[in-house]
Amino acid sequence: MKSVDHALSLLGYKATPFGLVRIALWAFLFLYLAGLALPPGNRTIPFTENVVGLPITPLVTLPSDPAFIDEQALPTQGGLKIAWISDSSSVIYKPGAKFLDFSAMGDNRLLPVETLNQLREINQNDIHIDLYIRLSLRSLESYTLTEIALERNADIIVLTLNPFFVFNNHAIFKGNTHFARATRTWSKNPAVWYWLALLPQPSDHLWAGLGRHLNIFARAPAFAPDVHAAKLSLWKAIFPQIKGQNTDKLSAPPSGEGLKENSMIFWVTQRYLNGDLSKLVNDKNEAINALWYRQLIRLADFTQDTISRAILLQTLERIKASGKKAILYLAPVSENLREDETAWKQYQKIKSELKALQQVYEDDKVKLIVDIPPDALNGTVFVENDDVHLNEVGGLSSFLASSIASLTSKPEQKESTP
Amino acid sequence: MTDAPEKNQYDLAKTLTIEVFLGFSFALLSGMAYFGSGFDLEFIYQGF
Numbered sequence: 001m002k003s004v005d006h007a008l009s010l011l012g013y014k015a016t017p018f019g020l021v022r023i024a025l026w027a028f029l030f031l032y033l034a035g036l037a038l039p040p041g042n043r044t045i046p047f048t049e050n051v052v053g054l055p056i057t058p059l060v061t062l063p064s065d066p067a068f069i070d071e072q073a074l075p076t077q078g079g080l081k082i083a084w085i086s087d088s089s090s091v092i093y094k095p096g097a098k099f100l101d102f103s104a105m106g107d108n109r110l111l112p113v114e115t116l117n118q119l120r121e122i123n124q125n126d127i128h129i130d131l132y133i134r135l136s137l138r139s140l141e142s143y144t145l146t147e148i149a150l151e152r153n154a155d156i157i158v159l160t161l162n163p164f165f166v167f168n169n170h171a172i173f174k175g176n177t178h179f180a181r182a183t184r185t186w187s188k189n190p191a192v193w194y195w196l197a198l199l200p201q202p203s204d205h206l207w208a209g210l211g212r213h214l215n216i217f218a219r220a221p222a223f224a225p226d227v228h229a230a231k232l233s234l235w236k237a238i239f240p241q242i243k244g245q246n247t248d249k250l251s252a253p254p255s256g257e258g259l260k261e262n263s264m265i266f267w268v269t270q271r272y273l274n275g276d277l278s279k280l281v282n283d284k285n286e287a288i289n290a291l292w293y294r295q296l297i298r299l300a301d302f303t304q305d306t307i308s309r310a311i312l313l314q315t316l317e318r319i320k321a322s323g324k325k326a327i328l329y330l331a332p333v334s335e336n337l338r339e340d341e342t343a344w345k346q347y348q349k350i351k352s353e354l355k356a357l358q359q360v361y362e363d364d365k366v367k368l369i370v371d372i373p374p375d376a377l378n379g380t381v382f383v384e385n386d387d388v389h390l391n392e393v394g395g396l397s398s399f400l401a402s403s404i405a406s407l408t409s410k411p412e413q414k415e416s417t418p
Numbered sequence: 419m420t421d422a423p424e425k426n427q428y429d430l431a432k433t434l435t436i437e438v439f440l441g442f443s444f445a446l447l448s449g450m451a452y453f454g455s456g457f458d459l460e461f462i463y464q465g466f
Binding site for chain 2: 008011012013019022023024025026027028029030031034066180203206207216217220
């Protein structure tokens with residue numbers, strides 16, 4: 001059998017336009033029937049255990065879940081609605097921890113929770129936070145989440161810019177499941193329509209269109225961890241020497257079995273990391289985050305026509321056009337980054353580029369915080385051998401709380417009448 | 419010379435059966451694709 005076509009011609013089948021329509025209708029019918037058979041399942045939303053009893057709603061799904069966002073209704077009551085979009089730099093690792101234990105994420109604290117506590121201390125009590133945190137959130141996903149936060153009518157957006165990735169064109173997104181939701185969102189902004197053709201696969205447009213109308217696509221993601229685990233076991237059966245990194249709690253490998261250095265594999269296979277790569281892992285084969293991140297920051301590209309810059313500019317443009325308030329802050333880095341002179345210089349260039357954008361976009365509603373005052377970082381402790389993740393938040397939460405409070409306490413400017 | 423009615427009915431039934439099978443296959447494939455095939459890009463996209 002040479003091909004499916006060949007097999008069909010052996011059977012005497014001749015495709016006709018009506019035949020293709022009938023096949024499409026059958027496919028649709030089977031998808032519909034499968035949706036009836038699939039029971040509603042409980043979708044797993046990371047960080048749910050970190051916010052129990054708090055006016056915070058985690059919304060971003062597991063990385064394996066193409067839904068991307070748990071589309072639940074916002075609470076109708078509540079005063080200030082904050083949308084907090086961030087990556088692992090907003091997770092405060094439990095004291096002494098060098099890595100996140102995916103099976104016990106509840107042991108870690110979250111910067112938004114600490115900030116909420118600080119806001120309450122300054123009598124800002126009527127607050128709800130839509131929490132859009134995903135580990136390894138990249139700029140394109142941040143853009144999509146910004147659009148979604150605006151759709152959900154957030155009063156203020158707090159968005160983290162990760163210095164190691166903000167101008168990195170090699171890692172603008174992580175994983176491809178986010179496209180099934182993103183295309184629906186991007187289509188609302190003509191300036192990014194070319195992304196629709198460049199980035200997602202054609203099937204993603206189909207999911208974006210069908211996802212809301214067929215039960216199978218709406219319900220199946222709840223079973224994503226099971227599908228993911230099945231896929232991983234298939235991978236391991238075929239290629240026993242490869243062990244996949246797994247950020248899904250439900251299918252996380254038992255402690256000690258996961259190869260932590262897997263986070264670097266993309267960068268190694270693409271030959272973006274230089275020198276003796278064995279020095280980038282410790283004797284337990286765990287990635288030494290500081291060392292390979294310092295190589296990543298060298299990849300920042302400051303030329304004008306790059307995709308990373310386009311994403312950042314569109315994020316800023318959309319916030320500006322919405323008239324909403326926003327705080328975009330560059331995640332603080334450890335002073336230890338100075339140990340690597342080239343990486344430190346690159347970090348300074350990133351700050352200069354952002355300061356140039358600050359001149360263009362900052363106003364009484366939008367704050368682009370590039371330099372967090374040194375006082376605000378008193379008591380901040382970075383994870384050992386890691387320049388960006390935190391063990392202790394120090395004054396950072398208090399600084400962010402006061403920034404939010406000062407921005408939201410400003411009265412709305414009324415347009416003057418002639 | 420025309421085919422016997424039985425032959426035509428047989429061909430029609432065969433055609434429709436193949437189309438149902440193809441429809442089912444496309445539905446199954448689209449369900450699998452929704453989660454990503456897992457064999458192409460997922461692994462390479464594992465940058466941290």
